[in-house]
Amino acid sequence: MKITGKELRQKWLDFYTSKGHTDIGAVSLIGDGSTGVMFNVAGMQPLMPYLLGKPHPAGKRLCNVQGCVRTVDIDSVGDASHFTFFEMMGNWSLGDYFKKEKTAWTFELLTRVFGLDKEKLCTTVFAGNESAPRDEETASLLIGLGIKAEHVFYLPKEDNWWELEGTVGTPCGPDNEWFYPLDPEKKDPVFPEDYVEIGNDVYMQYKKTETGYEPLGRGNVDTGFGFDRMLLFLNGLSDGYMTDLFTGAIAKLEALSGKKYADGGENRRAMRIIADHTRTTLMLIGDRCGILPSNVGAGYILRRIMRRAIRYCRQLGIPSSAMCEVARVFIHEVYSEAYPLLREKESYILEEIEKEAARFEATLVTGMKEFEKCLQGIARKNEFMKKQDPAYIDETVIGGKQAFRLYDTYGFPLELTEELAAEHGLTVDRVGFEAAFKEHQERSRVLAKGEAKGGLESHSEMAIKYHTATHLLNAALKVVLSPDCNQRGSNITDERMRFDFNFERAMTPEEIKAVEDLVNEKIKEDIPVVFREMSLEEARKENFVGVFDSKYGDVVKTYTIGDFSKEMCGGPHVERTGVLGHFKIQKEQSSSAGVRRIKAVLE
Secondary structure, three states, X not given: OOOOHHHHHHHHHHHHHOOOXXXXXXXXXXXXXOOOOOXXXXXXXXXXXXXXXXXXXXXXXXXXXXXXXXXXOXXXXXXXXXXXXXXXXXXXXXXXXXXXHHHHHHHHHHHHHOOOOOOOOEEEEEOOOOOOOOOHHHHHHHHHHXXXXXHEEEEOHHHHEEOOOOOOOOEEEEEEXXXXXXXXXXXXXXXXXXXXXXXXXXXXXXXXXXXXXXXXXXXXXXXXXXXXHHHHHHOOOOOHHHOOOOHHHXXXXXXXXXXXXHHOHHHHHHHHHHHHHHHHHHHXXXXXXXXXXXXXXXXXXXXXXXXXXXXXXXXXXXXXXXXXXXXXXXXXXXXXXXXXXXXXXXXXXXXXXXXXXXXXXXXXXXXXXXXXXXXXXXXXXXXXXXXXXXXXXXXXXXXXXXXXXXXXHHOOOHXXXXXXXXXXXOEEOHHHHHHHOHHHHHHHHHHHOOOOOOOEOXXXXXXXXXXXXXXXXXXXXXXXXXXXXXXXXXXXXXXXXXXXXXOOOOOOHHHHHHHHHHHHHXXXXXOEEEEEEEXXXXXXXXXXXXXXXXXXXXXXXXXXXXXXXXXXXXXXXXXXXXXXXXEEEEEEEEEEXXXXXXXXXXX
């Protein structure tokens, strides 16, 4: 069955909505801090509170196609099957239907909608252990649907069981994985050597305890099918970069470089890395909670991805601006319907890519020279020591201080230095690097762990005043400039506040004064700052402003300042506006395309 990415996405959603599911759409790629990860790494991850028992506002039957970002195996990107951004097709039952309905629907989807041969389908189920029984129920249902009994395999816990490691009291249970031959035309393929996993259904029917498992009062279903893998599979391909998700980007790189993807080798690998990393870059910058490259937290991961792509642009013999050309292909030809926000933020995305490319290009040449000096220094040391002692074992480690210098002075992420070192048979002293980097790590610890609220770098009395002032500023901008003005980011210290907001032009001096006057008016009125917790639905009905919607759970914290400001916010605030002092805007300038930045102080 030949199918495009757009068609696959629609078939999945149409099938499950026809079964009474609500398409809940995708949430932000950026982790909200509740799960301890920087990015959403699985389709079910954002739904964990509901799988744990909270009612979902959209009901008990849900489906979507969710974007995910994983970088743990970034070094494998460049082969035919690894990506840093990918999508998961999911559907869920929150205490509604269970095994009978789900096995039937997955079977129907695979055989009738996707046209797979039921005679060749293979599945695996839980083999059972001392804590939970063999999953005979699922196996019986599968055989009853028409899957051959000899194609149902019982596997142990490590293969067919899902649970949250290190937790107690959480739902868990067996899963049913689905497989199909890599080559459907092959006679009598052998499982699992000749098969590929195409998806799985998890049946959360137990609760994890201190000593094992006990039956759960209600069972949940969590289904996950890899979008990119299924697209590859249904088109009979073995190269993930040959689906219509990537062919346009690859063609653009061929045109820019004059090289052919089909020729293979390092040029093919470089094209894959540039295409993958560019896609992930635009998805992270263009996300509704979009981030920018930086030296801490998620921004550091983004910077690493971007700089790795830029390095391979150089290897391919094309300028780093190629990332922008490739990004345009993804935005207009691949994801314009599924991710419309990318088109809205196109200028902003491309401008930020250009900025980071310019920053890195400025130091890359000299940084590479510095790296070469490291190599030469190691070679000279080895040569000298060999003359002194023929039994001397060659040094193969780049020192931590040298690696930190490459990072601090030339902008090389540690991983880039490690990657370059590996190409020369060397390693990097990570312990030494971390020691040299310790002071920097301490400064960024709060932000990297997500402990700072609302852009605060500390929770001092002055920083809390500035944080409350951002609420007044946000409200004043809506009055003076446009109701559509919204916060796009903030950074607060004990000395000043920085506030980013969407607006297409520079503010006039008259507008700046009007905003200042309005904020100071509300400060003089000494208005109480009222805190309340409420449901997210209630907060929206009462028109509270939520800057980053997807960060909020079912119960949200809200702060009201008279009838002037109503915001959902997690950060600390003063009790009354009168303690803030005099608000003064020091500078208004461009932050990026369509985003302005105000720097202000409380005097």
